[in-house]
Amino acid sequence: MVTPPKLVLATDLDGTFLGGSESQRRALYDRLATHRDRVHLIFVTGRDLPHIDQLCKAPGFPLPDHIVGDVGTTVVDGRSHQPVAAIQDWIATCWADGGPRAHALLRDTPGLSPQPGTFAYRASYYYEPDVLDPDVPERVRRAGFDCIVSADTFLDVLPPGVSKGPSLLRLLDHLGLPRDRVLVAGDTLNDLSLFQTGLRGVVVGNAEKALRDATEGLPHVHHSPAPGAAGILDALDHHDLAPWEDSP
Ligand SMILES: [Mg+2]
DSSP states (O other), X not given: OOOOOSEEEXXXXXXXXXXXXXXXXXHHHHHHHHTGGGEXXXXXXXXXXXXXXXXXXXXXXXXXXXXXXXXXXXXXXXTTOOBOHHHHHHHHHHHTTHHHHHHHHHTTOTTEEEOSSOOSSOEEEEEOTTTSXXXXXXXXXXXXXXXXXXXXXXXXXEOTTOSHHHHHHHHHHHHTOOGGGEEEEESSGGGHHHHTTSOEEEEOTTOOHHHHHHTTTOTTEEEOSSOHHHHHHHHHHHTTOOTTTTOO
């Protein structure tokens, strides 16, 4: 039997794993590299696979074991990018013909513009907070989708019941990873579902206020004063999850 990891780090990228100063990022990445065989690293991000590939080409950037990308609608092996079929099939079934339906619903909506790129199981837009009718997210949900707005910039239309948190839980179960060794980390509202899983987590110091407010009072969520990567390191101590604590 394979030894379970000491830490499962399931982290958002922009503003979180990529957040903080250069030296703060380096401190986290070096720590992870030294103890890499004890860590199962999962990127849980709104970004798509080509973008993540670019990041991973940087020298010294930690390579993930798995990726939950596209706001939870892509679940793949971190190296081969092979889909985790059981989960990807569930997402595809939930989405059905969602792309054309979502675009028909939202076409010509003032304050919305489609994000460039082709996404298999989501429809993603940029929005202008001062222009967009605040009823739009609810209208999208009434049409049978999930809808997440975050960072005053992004509006994502997702398959019902699919987002970062539910996809991560399915992946943990599929891989048999221990939930009590998981730290989730994020900085914007598209990370909220990670903190609603009940897993231990960290809202990093540079997080948007809406996420801090939405996670206020959740006992398993640490609000770190430190930004990005430094917030993750702080939370590993806070939650007693640091895989190097009992190192020889
Ligand atoms: Mg982020």
